[in-house]
Amino acid sequence: MALHMSSLFLRTLREDPADAEVPSHKLLVRAGYVRRVSPGIYAWLPLGLRVLRNVERIVRQEMDAIGAQELVFPALLPREPYEATNRWTDYGDNLFRLKDRKGGDYLLGPTHEELFTLTVKDLFSSYKDLPVSLYQIQTKYRDEARPRAGVLRGREFVMKDSYSFDIDAAGLEKSYQAHRDAYVRIFDRLGFDYVIVQAMSGAMGGSKSEEFLATAEVGEDTYVRCASCGYAANVEAVRVPAPDPVPFADAPAAHVEDTPDTPTIETLVDHLNERFPREDRAWTAADTLKNVVVMLVHPDGTREPLAIGVPGDREVDEKRLEAQVSPAEVEPFEATDFDANPALAKGYIGPGALGLDGTAHIRYLLDPRVAEGTRWVTGANQPGHHVIDLAAGRDFTADGTIEAAEVRAGDPCPACDSVLQSARGIEMGHVFQLGTKYAEALGLKVLDEKGKLVTVTMGSYGVGVSRAVAAVVEGNHDEAGICWPRELAPADVHIVAAGKDEQVLAAAEQVAVDLEDRGLSCIVDDRRGVSPGVKFKDSELIGVPTIVVVGKGLTRGVVEIKDRRSGLRREVPVGSAAAEVLAEVGRA
RNA sequence: CGGGGCAUGGCGCAGUUUGGUAGCGCGUCCGCUUUGGGAGCGGAAGGUCGCAGGUUCAAAUCCUGUUGCCCCGACCA
Incomplete structure (x- = not known):
């Protein structure tokens, strides 16, 4: 039995509800x-x-x-x-x-x-x-x-x-x-665009996990993808490719320099360029090694400080960090924690003090970019001093690596030679x-x-x-309303009776009966006294993929079949309307 | 939990600064006209202005408190 707009429990709104955003x-x-x-x-x-x-x-x-x-x-x-x-x-x-x-x-x-x-x-x-x-x-x-x-x-x-x-x-x-x-x-x-991204198995203790994300601007998940090889991953799951080791045989020895009032990366870089200019190019934040200390809280309540070394042009991404250390939780390293660890010079922390073998006895994990042989400017563990040309593997080592640095669009793809793009999606499915x-x-x-x-x-x-x-x-609408994919639409066909004559209503009803007899579901807009404009607007808002207009063409013996999504319309004889619609719907 | 905004007929909003008979559009109901792109005219119903307290001759409007909701961030199909 077709749904009739004259009695359907439905009220369409002319204006957007005030509390809706997307x-x-x-x-x-x-x-x-x-x-x-x-x-x-x-x-x-x-x-x-x-x-x-x-x-x-x-x-x-x-x-x-x-x-x-x-x-x-x-x-x-x-x-x-x-x-x-x-x-x-x-x-x-x-x-x-x-x-x-x-x-x-x-x-x-x-x-x-x-x-x-x-x-x-x-x-x-x-x-x-x-x-x-x-x-x-x-x-x-x-x-x-x-x-x-x-x-x-x-x-x-x-x-x-x-x-x-x-x-x-x-x-x-x-x-x-x-x-x-x-x-x-x-x-x-x-019927929406989606990507399958690698996800973190994290706390659940599993080994493999992928998410199905509908690509949408309003999505709450950020993921990265590579246009050339198809790699896609949730930001938490991105693996940073480690650069090849660089030989440091002829590298200059590390040297400690006075760098007063340089507690931030920005002030440090300015100071370097002013006092210790490079010959080849200017210093940048990416030349510095930033050492961030956080406090891990394990499920049993024990607290463990953790130091993370990342290139100075990157922040530590909290979500990525938490995904790595899960099930432990991450808390900021407070002033009282610094007091309890006098070996840490706030703002001038360097690898020398870090690591389980270091003076502070704090576990120290490095970003994979800090590969063997790379040279860094980093804290000298005393206020106002930094070390230059500190080579990883020669002058310091860590207790391991960690994927905690932020991921950015333009970063190298882990799977090929291209670069990553960033996008948003809605998590629609998860296999785990x-x-x-x-x-x-x-x-x-x-x-x-x-x-x-x-x-x-x-x-x-x-x-x-x-x-x-x-x-x-989200993926199937236009200015006028929704454009449902066929399999999801609330009906197969929306029949608009555009006109006040009884013949129009009768003909619309007959088309509906014919279609229902052939297994299609219909909405019939049989409202009397409602102008055609209102009915057209409502049909487009509701978004059933095929719209049949029974109206003024009836005097010539034709009705109109309109495709909601494309807007394309054509006239067919009213007698063959049902057969034509069936062909259109693809169930002829 | 942090930040911002809003609360007034069914829906969307104005009115609050400067206290003085609660308004507009849409929708709804009745009548007449109209019917291919959200019709016209006439009439009508419908609101203790989120809630509580206070100031005042008088509070949607000022003061205090409170509740709810929406949006942005930390979490998730």
Whole structure:
């Protein structure tokens, strides 16, 4: 049965809602797909629900196609399983918590590794049962610090999450690849541009992880990509290529110089150029070695100072650093910490004092760019003094390297000779090799063929289903409204009855009946007393891909078929309208 | 949690500086006209101006407190 605009539970808005900023948010509200109920919590109106269900259908089809089995867990969960994996604590304020009448602790599930793991443990106990992949499409809850952009980032949202269970790493790799392939098919069908980027496995203890990002200016994730070789990575995961070692046999010896009042890189470079000018070129910040000290706080509460050496023209990227040192957290090195480490001369810290073997006994990690044989200007560990021509490997060594320096557009690509570009994206999917973290914590083991207990190895895979609705709109709209890809549109055809005559309404209705009979879903704008202009505007705002206009052409026996996206229109005889539309929709 | 902004009929906004009968556009309802690009005319309904307290003859407007929301940053499908 076609949807009729005269009775549809829908009110389109002429103006953008005041609280909306990004295009998808404005359009989804204006076109009557969603309504805000509370910050980050949205109601899906009839048209919106249809789109959401279409996304779910695509995801479900592709998951079923790789043999994953659908089930559904409750969103309301007891505390215990999350206690076992420490996530009751680790999730912190992001977890919605509640109590039942007896005072028992519950939570609204933010993701379901624990439940899947426990249920597999409950039912399976042999390697013969594996591999198995399970998934659900379910409403998740996260008490986001700052929900934003409508359904793009809500506190309640629909996610498809799946989990694979394998006996060994080779099996996990296969399950992972199957999911990754399924995700490629899902996102191809959803119809937005996306990139697959390498991501950090980080705290989760896994070994491999990739994110699917919809390319969008409004995205919250920054990633880099290489135009020539296709390399793409989340900023956290970028590996800096280490330069080849430089021979330092004939390099000048390091020498300490007076550099008064030069506590910052900028003042130091100015001073160098004034007092110690180079013959070949001017000194730049990239010639200096900046040593930053931070305080790591380990999960058990112990604190450990860490020194990081990066070229002076780069900042330490906090996100990258945290990804590297995870699960430890990073805190600033406070004045009291300097007091406790008198070997550190604030503003003039140099490698001499650093390292576990150094006078300050602080672990010292270097940016990969500080390769053997490279020469640097750096702190001499006494106020007002720096060392020039300090050669890495000859004059100092560190305890290792670390990927913590900021990544910039124009940096060399780690995979080829080209350079990286920076871009923004919306995280739409994540595939992730978890390994044994959850299986171990929850005791998921099976007997192998030799009768020995082995811990199961897992993968976890997510798709933001409700988020996808917004992401699709971000990538598929124009000035007038939304342009849905066919598979997602709330209907196949939008029929506009443009005219007041009864024949127009009757003819529009007949076209709708013909199309519905042939398996297409229709929206019919049968509102009386509404001018054609309003109906045209609404049809473009709502964004169904094919629009059929039944109006003044009827006296000549024709109706108009219009493509929403291109705006192209053509007239066809009213009698063959249904067949023509079917051809247009590609289901003839 | 830090910074900025906003709160006035269903929606979008003005009015607040300088206290004096709460206004505009859209939408909604009724009537007539109109019908291929958000129609015209006439009529109508609808607001204790976020909340609480205070100043005053008088508060949307001034003072104090409070709550909520939006945006920008640290976290995530």
